[in-house]
Amino acid sequence: MAVTRAVAELLSLPEPSARFLVALFSAYLVSLLYKAVCARQRAVLQNAFFALSGLWIMYFVYGHLLWHSLLDVAVVYALLWLFGGTRFGVLLTWIFTLSHLLLGYYEMIVSNEVHSISWTIPHSVLVLKLIALSYNLYDATKKEEEVTDDIKETALPNMPSVLEVMGFAYFCGSVLAGPQVCGRDFF
DSSP: OOHHHHHHHHOOOOOOHHHHHHHHHHHHHHHHHHHHHHSSSSSHHHHHHHHHHHHHHHHHGGGGGGGGHHHHHHHHHHHHHHHHHHHHHHHHHHHHHHHHHHHHHHHHHTTTTTTTOOOOHHHHHOOOOOOOOHHHHTTTSSOOGGHHHHHHOOOOOOOOOOHHHHHHHOOOTTTTTOOOOOOOOOO
């Protein structure tokens, strides 16, 4: 791609690093587009915008390796749909997401790509989001005497839709490198 090649040459960076940098700054442009076009639309359109724009950013940087994040979102959504806000749902979310991420780290080490721009960078942010989502659903099931002020602020009493979870997972402002966004604030 001409833009990423030019940025790579200008900043003396490898092209994958330049692509990451261009995508990171393009999130600002996507945010401006959201503000101009979608900000006052229905929630379903806003979530669709966040999901599609975040998926585009991820595809721009990582290409077909986007499947890693799609797999985690799909599996965690299924786990949370099946087990809801239970300890078992939280445990399975931890096990699956962290196992997948650790396998990615292992693959990087074995292939000697330890210092490259890899799908594991945004995936670590996604893992934190998905684990937090499972905890937020679990926290809503706690008894009143177990509930702290923090839990009251973050607990999710209802399972979000698949489009809401996709919008949350691929929110353009944090899809590549964070920051962590609380599910309750997003939904």
